[in-house]
Amino acid sequence: MKLAIEDIGVRFGGLWANRNVSFGVQEGSISALIGPNGAGKTTLFNVVSGFQAPTQGKVSLDGEVISGLRPEKVALRGIGRTFQLPEICHDLTLLENVMVGAYRHIRGGIFGQMLGLGPAAKTEREARESAESELERAGLAKQRNQSARALPLGQVRLLEIARALASQPSLLLLDESASGLNAREVENLAHLIRQLPARGVTVLLIEHNVRFVMQLAEQIAVLDHGQLLSVGTPAEIRNDESVITAYLGRRHH
Amino acid sequence: MQRSLVALLMLAWLILPGLLGSNSTLSLLVFAAINLVQVIGLSLLFGFAGQISLGQAGFYGIGAYVSSLLATRLGVPPALGIIAAALAPAFLAYLIGRPILRLRGYYLAMVTAGTGLILHTVFVEWGGLTGGYSGVAGIPPIAVGSFAFDTPRSMFYLTTGFAILILFLAHRMVKSSYGRAMRTTRESEAAARSVGIDVSRLKTEVFAVSAGLSGIAGALYAHYIGYISPETFTIDTSINLLLALVIGGVGSLWGGAIGAVLLTFLPEWLHQLQNAYGIVFGALVIVLLTIEPDGIVGIVKRLAETWRRRGNQKLDERTV
Structure with missing residues (x-):
């Protein structure tokens, strides 16, 4: 297991932005984190990259706990990231x-x-x-x-x-990298991401473009209201009743 | 082309004191070089790393007092005193840097201004050491072996030498990986941290470097004029340094250099205005910054761009 997210909870005042979130990312895989706006996807990214200290739970990379480290220390461990609003x-x-x-x-x-x-x-x-x-x-x-x-x-x-x-990361976190890109740029981006595992880079990405995610990711984790709704292969997620009602369903109405 | 330009500048530098003849202009050039050392420090801190300081005069004062007192009380040679004058304020800045550089913008401006005020008060009140308002007199000139830098001409070479060296090192710094990290920190601490840059350490280090440069400037100043008192190291001086940088151009080292020279010469040029000087100077600053936030360097860049474009147009017309 490359990345292990265990029972992560983040509380902002009375609101839990993440609660009881646990899943793992396999070494050399491409995984995706999806969910409606405000589901807590970016908060979870911030926890993994050290920008947000979790209220509970822990994150480990290659078996070593990294949650609680400052972002620059996390980066030195080989986690790279992008931002939803580019920096x-x-x-x-x-x-x-x-x-x-x-x-x-x-x-x-x-x-x-x-x-x-x-x-x-x-x-x-x-x-x-x-x-x-x-x-x-x-x-x-x-x-x-x-x-x-x-x-x-x-x-x-x-x-x-x-x-x-x-920075030659071993894990790359991409926060909505496809949004704002035109069709050709999205195609180039997908091509770029597909080559990463072969270069030794494990990928975890947040994405709203469901088609893009389905064709790219081997594993998809679905967040809703800060909680993990489901984890599985694209096929499993597509057929998951709770996901269809909570997320995919809403888009098809 | 670039090499011949450098050679030409070197030649000008060598013969300039002879051409000027008058010691007063030479003396102004010495002050310009001393200011330049300081403004470059502020340029690194504010222009490149994005951290404002309104307390530089305090570090300037520490450098001046440390080197002066070492020389007058303990007989330490000024050439060594300058090293202490760089290290002492740098060390202080490093100690206070971590906590205060967490603050941003106006808050950082106020806290650094407060630091400068405290240091000024120390210069005034620690009379037993600093001589209070009457200051320290009889400060010896810098000497190497039996040669003393005790004329405007010799100090011109020493201070401009320092200024050129520091300008060169600062240039290398901003072009290095560290310099790219500084500029990224200024624009986005999140981006910097995401690639492993320890921004609080970086800001503290640059703060210490800028304080150290102010300290060197302070020592050069003290050993040049031979007398120091607290009134040189007030918040007015800190504000003037910042104004000099902003007038010259915040985003480049050349801006800092131009600003430092102007800061020294403008009061002289506008001498006849007497009391109206403040009004004219203030108005100049307002007009300049309204036209171009990047100061004089910004204006020069814009003019160069216009000329280039006009040149290209003429070329296009000819080819058509």
Whole structure:
């Protein structure tokens, strides 16, 4: 088991944004987290990535408990993420934005970096190379030296994914990466995500586009009102009565 | 092309003191270089890492007092005193940085202003050490071996040398991975943390660097004019430094450098205005920032862009 979410509960005042949520994500798989708006999907992502401390329960990665760690520590353990409202640096070029992802691989300390000494120069070069290839995979290579300021939303999402991948995570959390993308961009994104397990990246994604999820994920977890409604393969979820009434059903009416 | 430009600037730097002849202009250039060291520190902290400080004059003062008192009381050579003058405020900033840099925007501005006020009070009230309002006099010039930097001309080379070195190192810093982390932290702490950047550590470190640079500036100032008193290290000075940065351009090191030079020379140029100086200076700031939030560097960039576009248009017309 790559990621184990055990009995997670998050309480905001009198409201439980997550309650008794437990499920696992297999190493090298693509899993999805779906559910209506306000179901607690992003809250659960925040718990896994350290941005939200759980009120109860724990999260472990490769058998080690990571819940309670600060986000930057979680990132150092190899969990990358994107944000529902993309968070990028508009002042940097696309290439520089992606190179920020490789921050944890840069060696040599601040003075080594300033003076361009051995390990700093070497890791900087590697960061540049890996950022270049991530931009290539994301289809943004042509704009690499442009400022990220004028980038349309679809490409901003791809840029965020490229940055997260440049940190070479073993688990990648994607928060609604397909929203705001046009049909061709969604197709490219699906292609990009499908290749990740082969690169050693386990994927957990939040998505509203059900068709996109069904064709991509091996496992789907459904949240509703903060609670786990069901976990299973796409086929199982499609035929699950409680899911159909609570979520899919509502969309078909 | 770039190499010849650098060579030309070097040449200008070497012959400038000879050309000027007058010591008063040379002296202003010394102050400009000292201010530049400080404004670059503030540029790293505010312009790049996004953390405002209205307390830099306090660190400037610590640097000035530490180096002066070491020299006058203990006979420590000023060349060593400068190192202490950098470390002492950097250490203090590092200690108070973690708790106060949790605050943002206005709150951080107020807390750093408060820090500056406390330090100013210490300079005034700790009379036994600082000499209170009468300050410290008889501060020796910086000396290396038997050579003393005791003329405007020698101090011009020393301070501009410092300024160029620090500008160069700051440039390397902002271009490095650390610099990208600073800029990402300024725009989105969430993004920075999601890739493993310890933002509270980074902010504290940059705060310490900026305090250390202010400390160096303080020591250079003290050993140059030979006398210091608390009135140099007030919140007015902190605000002027921030204004200098904003006028020059927050988002670039060149902006900081231009701002520092203007901060030094404008009062001299607008000397005839006497009491109206504040009004004219204030009006300049308002007009400039209303036109272009990125200050002078922003305006220059915009003009360059317009010229480039006009050039391209002419080229297009010719090809058509």
